[in-house]
Amino acid sequence: MFADVEPDTLLVNPAEVASKVTERTKAIISVDYAGQPCDYNALRNIAERHDLILVADACHSIGAQFNGKNVGTLADLSVFSFHPVKHITTGEGGMVVTGETKFAEKMRRFRNHGITSDHHQRRSQGSWFYEMVDLGYNYRITDFQCALGKSQLDKLPGWIKRRQEIAWYYDEAFAEIPAIEPLGVKPDVYHAYHLYVCQIDPTSLQIDRDDIFKELYAKGIGVNVHYIPVHLHPFYRNCFATKPGLCVASEAAYERLISLPMFPEMTEQDINAVIFSFKKILLK
Numbered sequence: 169m170f171a172d173v174e175p176d177t178l179l180v181n182p183a184e185v186a187s188k189v190t191e192r193t194k195a196i197i198s199v200d201y202a203g204q205p206c207d208y209n210a211l212r213n214i215a216e217r218h219d220l221i222l223v224a225d226a227c228h229s230i231g232a233q234f235n236g237k238n239v240g241t242l243a244d245l246s247v248f249s250f251h252p253v254k255h256i257t258t259g260e261g262g263m264v265v266t267g268e269t270k271f272a273e274k275m276r277r278f279r280n281h282g283i284t285s286d287h288h289q290r291r292s293q294g295s296w297f298y299e300m301v302d303l304g305y306n307y308r309i310t311d312f313q314c315a316l317g318k319s320q321l322d323k324l325p326g327w328i329k330r331r332q333e334i335a336w337y338y339d340e341a342f343a344e345i346p347a348i349e350p351l352g353v354k355p356d357v358y359h360a361y362h363l364y365v366c367q368i369d370p371t372s373l374q375i376d377r378d379d380i381f382k383e384l385y386a387k388g389i390g391v392n393v394h395y396i397p398v399h400l401h402p403f404y405r406n407c408f409a410t411k412p413g414l415c416v417a418s419e420a421a422y423e424r425l426i427s428l429p430m431f432p433e434m435t436e437q438d439i440n441a442v443i444f445s446f447k448k449i450l451l452k
Contacts, residue, residue, distance in 0.1 A: 169193070170399045172415040176352035178202070178365070181417070182210035189214065195221040200229035200239065202394075203331075203360035204353060208234050208242040215244075223247065227262070230255050231328045233358035240265050245275075250313075255327055255360065256320045258313035279307035330432040331361035334439060338364055338428060341443040347372045347450055349424075363394055367424040373450060377424055383449050389442055392427045 171184040180198050196215050198206040208224070215222040224242055226232075227249035232239045240246045245266045250258040264275050280286050282304030290296060335350075342348040349367040353359055368377045375383075377393075384391045397418045399410035412419060429442055 170410065170415055172417045173201075173421070174352075175417045175421065177204060177354065178351060178418070178421055179204060179206045180211075182207055182214060185211065186214050189218050189220070193218065193220060195223050197223040197225060198243070199225040200227075200232065200360075201363075202351060202365050203228045203232055203362040204351075205229055205232050205234035205239055205242065205357050207354075211243075221245070227251075227254065228362035229360045231324050232360035235356050239360075241267070244268060245271055250309075250317055255324060255362065256317050258309060258317040261309045261313060263309070274302070277302050278304045280304060281306060327432045328360050330434075331430060332359065334430055334434055335359070335361050335364050337436075337439050338366075338443065341447070342366065345447070345450065348446075361430060364428045364430040365394060365425060366428070367421060368426060368450075369424070374452075375449065377426055380446075380449055381426060384445060387445050389445055390429050393422075393425050394427045395422075397422055 169188045169190070171180055171188050173179060173184075174181045178201050185196055185198075196211055198208075198211055200206055205226075206224070208222075211222055214220070222243040222245075224239070224246040226239045226246045229239045230248050234242055240248070245264055245268075247262060247264050248254075249262045250256055251260060251262075266272050266275070276286075277283065282300045282302035283298050284301055285293075285295075285298045286308075290298065339350055342350060347369045349369060351365050351367070368380060370376050381391055381393065397415060398404060399408075399414050400412065400419070400422075404410045428446070429438070
């Protein structure tokens with residue numbers, strides 16, 4: 169069951185979540201889109217009211233905070249991605265964190281073929297015995313990937329600070345242009361800015377979002393569109409009969425979205441080049 173988003177932040181709308189809960193619902197899965205944590209107070213209240221598990225897709229928001237609490241501590245389970253484009257990378261793979269022993273044990277089995285112990289545990293116990301008790305897969309991240317990821321942890325705060333600075337430059341540059349609407353940022357969050365996303369208002373322009381994308385891309389500026397609404401992908405439409413009109417706010421936003429370059433190594437010259445080109449295309 170899909171819940172729609174808030175039009176300004178594009179984070180899941182708690183009121184929508186509450187309206188979609190049924191007797192078949194097992195969990196709430198929220199996405200910290202672009203690096204801003206969702207409203208976990210509201211989502212936690214819904215989860216507790218209906219005895220549901222709360223899962224945070226925190227792949228965009230590592231290093232972020234909500235109400236002074238770190239992402240990774242806000243839900244029953246929090247999922248991180250270490251894909252090369254993320255704040256911290258291990259080349260590929262990811263991590264699930266939890267404060268619940270029962271979930272941790274289940275995830276350890278799941279990543280290890282459903283087996284009750286791994287080779288490290290058996291070696292420390294001087295034992296060879298193990299059993300497969302659940303369905304599981306070989307989802308173990310390698311030691312050298314972990315070493316690569318850990319080597320970046322100390323750099324994470326500085327990288328996030330730089331991303332916030334870049335976002336500030338963009339916000340200031342576009343503040344007086346009604347056709348550009350940066351996503352809303354709530355006052356109780358520390359934003360990790362995996363993406364800098366804005367929405368284009370086509371009613372005041374002579375050019376639409378798709379043509380803006382093409383012109384910026386032709387100038388060598390790495391813009392993107394994040395993302396096609398999940399329920400509109402063929403898999404979900406074919407298997408679950410989802411269709412346009414299911415989540416009207418996310419569908420409307422998709423027609424207007426554009427993501428501007430955002431990475432810590434951007435120089436002021438890089439930022440100004442993006443701003444200049446974007447403004448020139450919009451205001452011509």
